[in-house]
Amino acid sequence: MMTDFGPGTEFVMFVVFCVVVAAWAALELYGRRK
Amino acid sequence: VTRLLETTAVPTRIRILLAVLGGIVGGSVTASSNVLKPWHRDFGQAWFAGRAVLHGLDPYLLIGPGRAFDWPGTFFYPLPAALVATPLSPLPEPWACVAFSVLTGAALAWALSAYGYAPMFSFFSAPAHFAFENAQWSPLLTASVIAAPLGVFLVCKPTIGAAMFVARPSRWAVIGGIALLALAFVLQPDWVAAWRGALAMTTLGAGAGFPYIAPVRFPGGALALLCLLRWRRPEARLVAAMACVPQTLMLYEAVPLLLVPRTFREVLLFWVLGYGIANALGILLPPDLEVHQYLALSGPAMSLVLYPVATIMVLRRPNEGAVPAWLEARISGWPAWMPRRSRELLPRDDD
Numbered sequence: 001m002m003t004d005f006g007p008g009t010e011f012v013m014f015v016v017f018c019v020v021v022a023a024w025a026a027l028e029l030y031g032r033r034k
Numbered sequence: 035v036t037r038l039l040e041t042t043a044v045p046t047r048i049r050i051l052l053a054v055l056g057g058i059v060g061g062s063v064t065a066s067s068n069v070l071k072p073w074h075r076d077f078g079q080a081w082f083a084g085r086a087v088l089h090g091l092d093p094y095l096l097i098g099p100g101r102a103f104d105w106p107g108t109f110f111y112p113l114p115a116a117l118v119a120t121p122l123s124p125l126p127e128p129w130a131c132v133a134f135s136v137l138t139g140a141a142l143a144w145a146l147s148a149y150g151y152a153p154m155f156s157f158f159s160a161p162a163h164f165a166f167e168n169a170q171w172s173p174l175l176t177a178s179v180i181a182a183p184l185g186v187f188l189v190c191k192p193t194i195g196a197a198m199f200v201a202r203p204s205r206w207a208v209i210g211g212i213a214l215l216a217l218a219f220v221l222q223p224d225w226v227a228a229w230r231g232a233l234a235m236t237t238l239g240a241g242a243g244f245p246y247i248a249p250v251r252f253p254g255g256a257l258a259l260l261c262l263l264r265w266r267r268p269e270a271r272l273v274a275a276m277a278c279v280p281q282t283l284m285l286y287e288a289v290p291l292l293l294v295p296r297t298f299r300e301v302l303l304f305w306v307l308g309y310g311i312a313n314a315l316g317i318l319l320p321p322d323l324e325v326h327q328y329l330a331l332s333g334p335a336m337s338l339v340l341y342p343v344a345t346i347m348v349l350r351r352p353n354e355g356a357v358p359a360w361l362e363a364r365i366s367g368w369p370a371w372m373p374r375r376s377r378e379l380l381p382r383d384d385d
Contacts, residue, residue, distance in 0.1 A: 007233045007245035009280045010110050010193065018140035018211075021199060025208045031360020 040296040042150040053144040056157055059131045060173070063166035068128040074105060075131040080190075083109055083169020084123040087221055094225070095233040108232035108324075111228030113225040114172075114214035115190035131169040141177035141184060145293065148180045152298040153264035165286035172289040179268055179293055180204065186210025193246075194290065197279045201272035201290075203358075238345060245329055246280040248331035254338035261348045266355035269294050270348045277341055282325075283333030285312060294344040307343060311335045 044052070064075065082103040083093035093116055096102040097109040109116075122130040142162065146153045156162065165172050171191045175198050178184035185207030188195030199207050218225055249255030258277035264270035272290055281287050288308070295301040315332055 006246065007107065007110055007236050008230075010112075011230055011233055013196060013279065014112055014192040017189065017196040017199070020196055021203075021208055021211055024199070024203045025205075027360060028205075028358060031363075032359060 039152045040150070041152075042296075044150060046148045049134070049147045049278050050149045052154060053140040056143025057136040057140035059157070060142070060166045061136035063139075063163060064135035064169050065128075065132045067167040068131065072128075074103070074127070075167075075169035076171070077119070077131045077134045078127050079103065079105060079109055080111060080115045080119035081122060081125075081127055081130045081134075083111070083113075084119035087113070087116050088120055088123060092222065092225075092228055094228040098232070098236065108236040110233065110236075111190060112192065112229060113218035114211075114220060117214055117217055117221070118187060118190055135166050137168050137170070138169075138173040138177075141181065142173035142289070142292075145177035145180040149293075149296050152301050153292075153296055155298070155301045155305060156295060157294040159286050159292060159305050160312040161292060162286040164284065164312070165289050168284075168286060169192075170286045170289075176290045176293060178204075178207070179272060179290070182206045186214070189214055193281050194276070194287065195277050197272060197275035198290065200275040201268045245326060245333075246282060247333055248278050248280045249283065249333070249337040249341050250277040252334050254334075254339070254342045255337035257345050258341045259268055261345055262355045264348050264351060266353050266357060267348065267351060268355060270351075270353075273341065273344050273348055277337075283329055283336055285315075285332060285336065288336055288340050291340055291344045294347050296347075300347055303343065305339070307339050311339060 045218060063348050067075070079097055081095060086093040086096050093113075097105050099106060118203075119130075122133050125133060139157075142156055143154065146156055162169075162173060171187070172194060174184060174187055175191060175194050178188060178198050179202040182202065182204040183206050185199070185202070186200055187202045187210070188207045189211040195207075222228070250258065254276050258273050261270040261274040261277075265274075272293060276290055285308070292304070295304045311332070315328065315335065319328060
């Protein structure tokens with residue numbers, strides 16, 4: 001799916017991980033407040 | 035025996051016993067590997083990095099070819115992996131790796147026994163064996179899909195960690211990730227720059243030396259996206275997400291797929307296929323091969339065999355499973371023909 005960045009993929013996936021986790025946390029907080 | 039294999043709920047006390055036994059087996063595999071192939075294991079990097087952090091040193095400068103910790107690549111893991119390893123840092127490296135495999139083995143056995151006795155046979159599959167031989171993180175991260183508190187470790191290996199979070203998002207992963215990252219910045223404020231520098235300077239990634247490839251790019255791997263038709267099921271999201279995550283396609287990276295087979299027949303099929311791949315690779319590849327030579331065969335083999343089989347297993351199940359209340363409310367207005375049931379299928383340990 002993603003381009004092979006070599007070992008740099010580890011950092012790219014770290015960013016992806018943070019974005020996915022932050023998005024889920026934001027949706028959870030938004031959903032609970034509503 | 036048939037009745038036992040068809041059991042889908044294992045009493046907690048027996049799951050604890052199985053976890054203890056799993057820890058012993060996992061640790062034993064690593065211990066025998068330490069004796070038979072006395073070199074660094076994968077967890078050894080985190081163990082050494084943990085020691086470095088405790089001494090106020092930068093692990094990203096100390097791990098690599100010809101460095102204090104002699105390893106083919108630089109330290110590929112984010113600093114939280116080193117922090118998690120610090121409790122085992124006082125031990126000698128071989129014992130630290132054994133202790134790590136005891137913990138990951140116990141976690142994997144606990145996770146597999148959540149579905150009954152039959153899935154426990156997956157514990158003895160080739161991917162799990164390979165993971166314990168190398169003292170790898172994948173059994174621990176896999177277990178987080180069942181035991182939510184283990185989600186705090188997902189940030190340690192964000193490739194598989196991201197897929198596990200998609201399968202089983204939990205506040206443990208959020209809070210644990212934030213806490214570990216905050217601690218990492220306190221102890222080494224420039225760790226991200228140091229990490230990126232280490233990733234850039236490694237010669238292991240030169241050319242085709244150490245490819246990171248998402249299984250979806252191989253024939254067969256793309257089929258895994260069909261699992262999204264069963265998106266309510268955690269194991270369906272797991273297979274689809276794993277297929278999209280670029281990874282070094284060693285056999286131990288297939289450990290999360292072991293959560294898919296549930297019946298004894300499914301488990302047996304996966305067991306045979308896993309060892310079939312392992313043995314075929316052992317026969318086809320020369321003993322002194324380079325990593326990229328191994329990955330050039332293991333990646334397509336896993337994508338052609340394990341992912342399609344896991345996908346078929348998932349597609350044979352109904353699209354049922356719990357999703358967050360806010361999402362449930364959002365999709366309540368969907369057309370009637372779309373799945374709207376919210377039935378808890380997985381024996382999830384409480385958040």
